[in-house]
Amino acid sequence: MDITIRRAAPDEYAALGEITAQAYLGDGLLDFGESDAYLGELRDVAKRAAAADVLVAVADDRVLGGVTFVPAGGPMADIARTGEAEIRMLAVAPSARGRGVGEALVRACLERARTVEGCARVVLSTQRSMHAAHRVYERLGFTRTPERDWNPFPDLLDLTLITYELTL
Template identity: 50%
Template sequence: MSEIVVRAALPAEFGEVGALAVAAYDADGLLSADPKYVQTLSDAAGRAEHAELLVAVNPAGELLGSVTVVRSGTRYSEISREDELEFRMLSTSPSARGRSVGEALTRAVLDRARELGLRRVVMSSLDAMKTAHRLYGRLGFARLPDRDWQPVPGVWLRAFAVEV
């Protein structure tokens, strides 16, 4: 992970960040359940306006992944409460898979929660995201079943949390 730098996304990168998120979700077959989600993933500028948009880059500046960091009660929050930080739309470029990009981004979210003095990080994930679930488990996340929910009928998101 030492070759990965996590930082705030630059406005000039928003188009590429949105395209990367769509490509990542599409590569995993995750867009068929809710095709309208492409608009949300594509709108990196909107996410950066209402949340923190972090990117992972290599030393050459190549975009490897991104994550949206959300405060409770804001436009992109789904399950977070007042003393929690939430993350959404964790995306790794299909060409950067297996290089610990998702881990670097998730660890950056955990660090951000500590900086903000929050006690917990929460997130939601589709059942199909098994690779991500293994990562979250390694980082100490546990299921939070009382916050499972359906963004659209028939599509369940499973909630996870970790104390920081």
């Protein structure tokens, strides 16, 4: 399969939003199913694209997955500090999993980070149950940073996100 990674086009936003939402739902990563408020964020690719770089993986004119690359802080950053870029909302369609799509998307983010002035590392948050993603991150050289683990909803849920970083 010949995969192309590039910036998402507006006519791909709906497809990528649905892939992202369904990846999180299908993997049991949202506690409230379709009523989970975070689903709206996952589906709102236009909002992400206005504040960060949204990349898609495409093969045969079909969107296979995507990722949000936050080059240097801004409204889309969750944990990035000065000198860090952040990877968010990595998702691959179930039919494309196991074909290197996720790894290609992460590699594209790393390539972009290397072109960002003053960027020394790439960081990300992930759920403990995302084992396939953890394997990709570790294979690419990311290391765990348990001191940065955090809960985005401390008053609502016991949802500690684990963190990784890669020094460029």
